[in-house]
Amino acid sequence: MSDEAKVVKVTDSGKPAEQPPAARTFVPAVDVIETPDALIVLADVPGVTKDKVDVLFEEDVLTIKGEVEAAGEPGMRLELEEYQAGNFHRSFTVGQGLDVSNVEATVKDGVLRLLISKSAALKPRRIEIREG
Amino acid sequence: MPIWDFEPLSWDPWADLARAGERMESLLRRVAPAMLGAEFPCVNVWSGDQKAVVEAEIPGAKPQDLEVSVQGDGLTIRCSRPPEEAREGERYLRQERWHGEFARSVRLPFPADEGQVSATYKDGILRVELPRAAAAKPSKIRVES
Numbered sequence: 001m002s003d004e005a006k007v008v009k010v011t012d013s014g015k016p017a018e019q020p021p022a023a024r025t026f027v028p029a030v031d032v033i034e035t036p037d038a039l040i041v042l043a044d045v046p047g048v049t050k051d052k053v054d055v056l057f058e059e060d061v062l063t064i065k066g067e068v069e070a071a072g073e074p075g076m077r078l079e080l081e082e083y084q085a086g087n088f089h090r091s092f093t094v095g096q097g098l099d100v101s102n103v104e105a106t107v108k109d110g111v112l113r114l115l116i117s118k119s120a121a122l123k124p125r126r127i128e129i130r131e132g
Numbered sequence: 133m134p135i136w137d138f139e140p141l142s143w144d145p146w147a148d149l150a151r152a153g154e155r156m157e158s159l160l161r162r163v164a165p166a167m168l169g170a171e172f173p174c175v176n177v178w179s180g181d182q183k184a185v186v187e188a189e190i191p192g193a194k195p196q197d198l199e200v201s202v203q204g205d206g207l208t209i210r211c212s213r214p215p216e217e218a219r220e221g222e223r224y225l226r227q228e229r230w231h232g233e234f235a236r237s238v239r240l241p242f243p244a245d246e247g248q249v250s251a252t253y254k255d256g257i258l259r260v261e262l263p264r265a266a267a268a269k270p271s272k273i274r275v276e277s
Contacts, residue, residue, distance in 0.1 A: 029228035036221045044229050046189035046256035073178040073185050079241050082174035083189055084158055110191030110256015 024086035028064070028112075037123045039098060039116045045088045046110035053107050055114060057100040063091040064112060097122040172234045173211065173258075179241040181270070184262045186238060191256030192229075200251045200260055205240040207260065242268040 033040040041064075045053070048066035056063040066088035094100075094116070102117040173188040190198065190211050199210040212233040218224055244262035251260045 029230070030226060031216070031224065031229050032226040033216070033218060034223050034225050035219075039225075042192075042216070042229060044191040044256070046191040049255055073180070076178040076180040076185065078176070079179050079184075080175065080177040080238070081158075082176060109193065109253070110189070 024084060025089045026086045027090050028066075028088045030090065037118050039094075039114075039118070041092075041112075041114040041116070043088070043090065043112040043114075044110065045107070045112050047085060048088065048107060048110060048112070050107045053105070053112055055103065055105045055112075057103070060094055060096075061091050062094050062100075062114075062116075063089070064114070065089050066112065172230070173209065173236055175209070175236065175238055177238060177241070181264070183264055184240050184242065184244065186240075186260045186262065188236070188258045189256060190253075190258050193253065193256070193258075195253050198251075198253060198258060200249070200258070202244050202246050202249050202262065204246075205243045206237060207240055207244070207262065208235060208237045209258065209260075210235045211258075 028043040028045050030044075031040075031042040033042070041062075043064055045064075045066040045068075047068040052067040052069075054063075054065040056065070068085045068087055070085055097119050099117040099119045104115040106113050173190050175186055175188045178185045186207060186209075188209055190213075193211050193213055197212045199208075201208045201210075210233070213231045215227075215231040240262060243265040245265045248263045249260065251258065253259075
């Protein structure tokens with residue numbers, strides 16, 4: 001499979017958040033789904049390849065960044081431009097209880113998918129009931 | 133001779149406003165196409181001597197959910213993206229991404245050679261290459277004396 005999703009490293013640099021790049025930047029639409037033991041974040045980032053995406057956790061702020069190569073057809077004339085290629089940038093403040101050291105990030109077909117585990121304290125636990 | 137000469141006005145506020153409007157529209161098309169009543173998906177069209185190229189941003193589609201058809205100088209793109217159903221025990225905390233079925237027709241700069249059209253889907257972008265139909269190719273006419 002050529003477009004095999006790749007696990008992106010999540011860096012926790014502790015540095016102050018970088019300024020978004022000066023180039024045209026768009027805010028991607030996201031879905032956030034809560035499952036019993038994780039949070040799934042889906043973001044539409046068309047044109048972003050797996051090596052051009054950055055996922056950063058800094059304290060309680062999750063930042064996703066994607067870089068898009070400028071679209072263009074050398075030697076051709078642009079007849080109609082309804083969208084412009086640009087980079088993506090979005091930050092979220094995440095609540096307590098997420099295990100930020102345990103994040104899986106994949107990019108496929110222009111959709112970034114993050115799987116963020118809940119910390120053990122938030123995961124549902126079944127308590128065995130013993131006979132007294 | 134006037135008392136003073138006006139420099140021709142080099143700053144055209146209306147042109148600036150129009151540009152700002154275009155920017156705003158292009159941004160809105162991107163983030164909230166429904167607000168403009170813009171057709172979805174948004175497309176970019178390039179033309180050259182030999183072919184035209186049409187690109188559309190359709191992230192998260194499967195190739196089997198994309199349909200491209202060409203007739204003369206008309207190109208139609210159909211796509212669908214079903215919502216990801218939350219399974220048992222899951223719930224949406226936020227839902228901003230579009231889903232549903234869309235169809236979009238675009239007029240090409242020239243009629244295409246329908247049999248030679250190719251379409252690829254990569255990184256969420258659909259790209260259609262449409263070679264110019266032989267009848268639409270510019271031909272040189274020899275001028276006789």
